Amino acid sequence: MTVVGGWVAVLIFLAVFVYGRGMTPVERPRYDITLVQEIRDSSETALPLLDIMIAGDFNADCTYVSRKEERKEISLFTDKRFEWLIGADLDTTVGDSDCSYDRFVVAGRNLKSAILPGTVGVYNFHKKHNLTAEEAKEVSDHYPIELSLQGREHTQVTEGKRVGLGLGFTESNQVDKDDIQKLYTSREDLEDIGFTVRRYKEENRNELYVVTKTCKNRLEVLLDLYSFRIANSRKSFENLITKEQLAMVEQFLISDYSDILKPPPHVNGLTTKVDDNFTVEIRCRISETKCELDIKRLIF
Numbered sequence: 001m002t003v004v005g006g007w008v009a010v011l012i013f014l015a016v017f018v019y020g021r022g023m024t025p026v027e028r029p030r031y032d033i034t035l036v037q038e039i040r041d042s043s044e045t046a047l048p049l050l051d052i053m054i055a056g057d058f059n060a061d062c063t064y065v066s067r068k069e070e071r072k073e074i075s076l077f078t079d080k081r082f083e084w085l086i087g088a089d090l091d092t093t094v095g096d097s098d099c100s101y102d103r104f105v106v107a108g109r110n111l112k113s114a115i116l117p118g119t120v121g122v123y124n125f126h127k128k129h130n131l132t133a134e135e136a137k138e139v140s141d142h143y144p145i146e147l148s149l150q151g152r153e154h155t156q157v158t159e160g161k162r163v164g165l166g167l168g169f170t171e172s173n174q175v176d177k178d179d180i181q182k183l184y185t186s187r188e189d190l191e192d193i194g195f196t197v198r199r200y201k202e203e204n205r206n207e208l209y210v211v212t213k214t215c216k217n218r219l220e221v222l223l224d225l226y227s228f229r230i231a232n233s234r235k236s237f238e239n240l241i242t243k244e245q246l247a248m249v250e251q252f253l254i255s256d257y258s259d260i261l262k263p264p265p266h267v268n269g270l271t272t273k274v275d276d277n278f279t280v281e282i283r284c285r286i287s288e289t290k291c292e293l294d295i296k297r298l299i300f
Contacts, residue, residue: 051108062099119148180284189231211282218253
């Protein structure tokens with residue numbers, strides 16, 4: 001089970017794991033499944049939680065529970081509080097049989113709404129890793145079942161924080177000091193094409209110039225960077241971002257293997273949704289006479 005997009009502690013639910021005894025008589029699994037519901041109802045009194053997940057080997061298919069008429073006799077199937085997430089059409093067995101023994105059964109509005117659509121399924125390691133039938137049986141006679149949960153954002157953790165996932169370029173070539181200062185004196189040229197220009201005085205009395213813009217997609221990033229270079233009529237900004245940098249940015253952004261386009265990693269307590277926008281930032285320091293170009297896609 002994978003938990004993404006939130007802190008596990010924020011999504012509180014009771015998990016009950018079951019194991020069906022396959023060598024017992026046919027009637028036994030039906031009794032065991034009904035007993036699971038009784039355990040669930042008893043636990044609600046001891047631990048008042050409406051959100052409950054029951055998972056494991058129910059033996060809830062094939063010769064044990066084969067017909068719809070038999071399911072009608074089992075309260076865990078008929079009770080509207082419970083939702084069976086693994087259907088009878090999915091095979092959870094490694095052998096020649098085609099049986100859906102392993103299931104997720106969930107109850108509770110919060111838990112049901114936290115299940116990410118399209119993530120419930122059976123992990124067929126036999127096909128996934130190109131195993132022979134003998135090799136697969138050595139691993140297990142059942143396939144694991146899986147799902148993903150989306151927890152709520154932990155506001156105490158996320159307050160005042162943004163996690164950036166992106167790409168940064170640093171150009172160490174020398175840049176003319178006058179060209180850097182023109183970022184501010186000619187800032188109207190940049191503001192006309194949507195850039196924001198700020199000048200800061202740092203503790204060491206160094207001047208830091210920051211030019212930023214939010215772009216809607218990869219193409220807009222490239223077009224805006226080209227526009228930046230020619231924004232000043234005297235072409236003062238062409239040296240601040242080199243052609244080599246632009247070529248590197250273009251190759252990186254159009255690559256399908258770019259890390260900036262991949263799903264974000266999970267960060268405990270933080271939502272990990274990828275913003276559709278890209279942030280372009282150009283930072284220039286007078287004392288270092290160089291500019292840094294950063295392109296980020298933010299997680300928030």
